Amino acid sequence: MDYHIHSTYSLDSRMSMEAACLHAIEAGLQEIAFTDHIDIDWPDNSIPPFDIKTLDRYFEDIEKMQDMFKGQLMIKKGIEIGLQPHILNECTDIIKAYPFDFVIASVHIVGGVDPYLGVFYQGxxxxxxxxxxxxxxxxxxxxxxxxxxxxxxxxxxxxSPFPVEETDHLLCTPLVDEILKTLISKGKGLEVNTSGYRHASGSPMPHPDIIARYRRLGGKILTLGSDAHAPEHVAFRFETALMEIKRSGFDTLTSFTSMQPEFVAIP
Known part of the structure; x- marks a missing residue:
């Protein structure tokens, strides 16, 4: 399963839904979730925001893919919604208004600044x-x-503009563990995002040590996603990630239908 895929409904993706499905089948996947971006109140005015008025068409196009690839690939209706403290009610309104199978909550903005920008790190x-x-x-x-x-x-x-070090995943460990405990207490899961393998650290996001800590603390819900914005990144480094996940103590991944979890054994 690849539970983090962006189509051209995300402004930073160059992959059509059909291309994503074809590459998923070629990679041997059984199930995918389209998780295009919604980031309300995006601070960079030079980039047009995801227009939530297109969500009706987004669902229609996913349903077209479900019909086109029926019997070859299970396709779920997902979204990646960017959280900020002042927009949470708007996020809820969107999630409640549409029949999503799966919702990723991501934090792309901190204090009105995307850590993508160097200004975030100044001082x-x-x-x-x-x-x-x-x-x-x-x-x-x-x-x-x-x-x-x-x-x-x-x-x-x-x-981060700072040099990558092997111990970066140990930074702020008490804070990270508090995040993990909060997810567990609320019945929420953790994503293993393999785009991290394309980073200088050469590790998924989060680092396998954090995945293992999540498991030791009682975490059970884990999804695997490539964060693909291009066809060649669908299912990127999944074999490596699955070995890391198994070493972290997991023997299942989680799929979602109508936002309800189902545990699937890792082959």
Whole structure:
């Protein structure tokens, strides 16, 4: 299963839904979820926001793919919704208005700034920047309920300008563990995002040590996603990720239908 795929409904993707499905079948996948972006109140005015008025058409196009690939590929209706403290009610309104199978909650903006931008790190040490990001994630997962899994927990490492070190995943461990405990207590899951293998760290997001800590703390709900925005990244490095997941103590992944989990044995 690849539970994090972006089509051209995401402004940063160049992959059609049909191309994603064809590459998923070629990669031997049985199930995918389209999880295009909704980021309300995006701070960069040079980039047009995801227009939620297109959601009706988004669902229609997913249903077309379901018909086209029936019997070859299970296709779920998902979304990746970007959380910020002041838009949570709007996020809920969207999630409640449409029949989603699966919702990834991601934190792309901290204090009105995307960690993608260098300005986020100005005047901060590496640990201070990680701490600010994790504090925002913790605040949001405590405040928000209408999602299934938390996306790319250590997203900040993707864009951090500081040199990559093997111990980066140990930064702010008490904060990270509090995030994991909050997810577990609320019956929410964790995403393993393999786009991290394309990063200098060479590890998924989050790092396997964090996945193992989630398991030791009692976490059960785990999804696997490539975060693909291009055909060649569908199911990217899944074999490696599955070995890491097994070593972390998991023998199942989770699929979702109508936002309800079902555990699927890892082959």
């Amino acid at each position: 901060k040490t590496k640990e201070e920047s990680y701490r600010q990001y994790y504090e925002e994630v913790l605040k949001l997962v405590k405040s928000y309920d209408d999602f299934n899994v938390l996306g790319h927990l250590d997203y900040i490492k993707r864009y």
